[in-house]
Amino acid sequence: MSDKVEGRKQEENQQEKDQSLRVQILVYRCMGIDLWSPTMANDRPWLTFVTMGPLFLFMVPMFLAAHEYITQVSLLSDTLGSTFASMLTLVKFLLFCYHRSELVGQIYHIRTILAKEISVWPDAREIIEVENQSDQLLSLTYTRCFGLAGIFAALKPFVGIILSSIRGDEIHLELPHNGVYPYDLQVVMWYVPTYLWNVMASYSAVTMALCVDSLLFFFTYNVCAIFKIAKHRMIHLPAVGGKEELEGLVQVLLLHQMGLQIADDIANKYRPLIFLQFFLSALQICFIGFQVADLFPNPQSLYFIAFVGSLLIALFIYSKCGENIKSASLDFGNGLYESNWTDFSPPTKRALLIAAMRAQRPCQMKGYFFEASMATFSAIVRSAVSYIMMLRSFNA
Secondary structure, rough: OOOHHHHOOOOHHHHHHOOHHHHHHHHHOOOOOOOOOOOOOOOOHHHHHHHHHHHHHHHHHHHHHHOOOOOOOOOHHHHHHHHHHHHHHHHHHHHHHHHHHHHHHHHHHHHHHHHHHHOOOOOOHHHHHHHHHHHHHHHHHHHHHHHHHHHHHHHHHHHHHHHHHHHHOOOOOEEEEOOOOOOOOOOOHHHHHHHHHHHHHHHHHHHHHHHHHHHHHHHHHHHHHHHHHHHHHHOOOOHHHHHHOOOOOOHHHOOOOOOOOHHHHHHHHHHHHHHHHHHHHHHHHHHHHHHHHHHOOOOOHHHHHHHHHHHHHHHHHHHHHHHHHHHHHHHHHHHHOOHHHHHHHHHHHHHHHHHHHHHHHOOEEEEEEEEEEEEHHHHHHHHHHHHHHHHHHHHO
16 A cells, blocks of 8 residues: 555656646646546545536526527627636537547556657657747747636626726726626625626636646647657668667657557547637637627727637637648658658568558548648637628618
């Protein structure tokens, strides 16, 4: 028993020294979830309940508001933007709960593969460190952008109150997100707890989105590290002939195959989320973009600008992740051509032909009927701008 405890402590110390997954571990802890555990044994369920509970309940007033404002484009666009964001967060939470054991298992699987590669080929350490630094930089930037959007959401009502006071208008108490409630929000006794409920729901939506999205960044960059290590090992594979040369090639191809399997597994688990992320984000950009165009240059438009910015960043990063995996998997084929294949023995060359044919089929992250790529991102942005112009014409 003491050996297990000691082993656990050593593992935790190693994890703390590791540069990877730092941002991911932090945001999951904010949700009461231990990312290192495939079960809820080390979680804090009360914290998860306190954070996610208000968001689940928050869907009721938002759906009621969407129904009430169905004929008012401006109010409807504001309401649906928040509603879609909350729905997407709930999907991410449920997806993580459903696939938790497999996702955590993949984390350990990837770390085991990379640790083995470092022991076999020490130059792999530099590749892994570069990819993990990129992952952490992206995750930290993403966290700051979404955190800024959440702060703007909390401050938006106060901006309206201050502007009304400056203009001498009657002060009207507003909430960060539109909703329909069975009581008068202009009564401070009801307004304060409802405002705190809104803020808590915003915190849950932002933090849970960061949890699932930043975990995708980890998988993307580390799978790319596996592909890049396989490519570099292929380029530096010595042409020694005989069984040793063929076994060296087999080891590289097995590494490439493991990268393909992990990439396909992650793509399959994230497929429903990729579909909803792109579909709902496109709708959110339309509705919130309309609010920006309608309110600008009013100071309240800053919140909507930050919201649209966070949506565009989320879409861009999902597209970039898909593009990175596709590019890294295809780039392995270039490693085959850059290798010393002309000096390899005939059995090794025959094996290379099969590997070259497989390398021509890239890994793709798909949302069922479309690919998460920069081309898709550009198409969504162009379409969203057109829809915003259409909504503006309806409100004219």
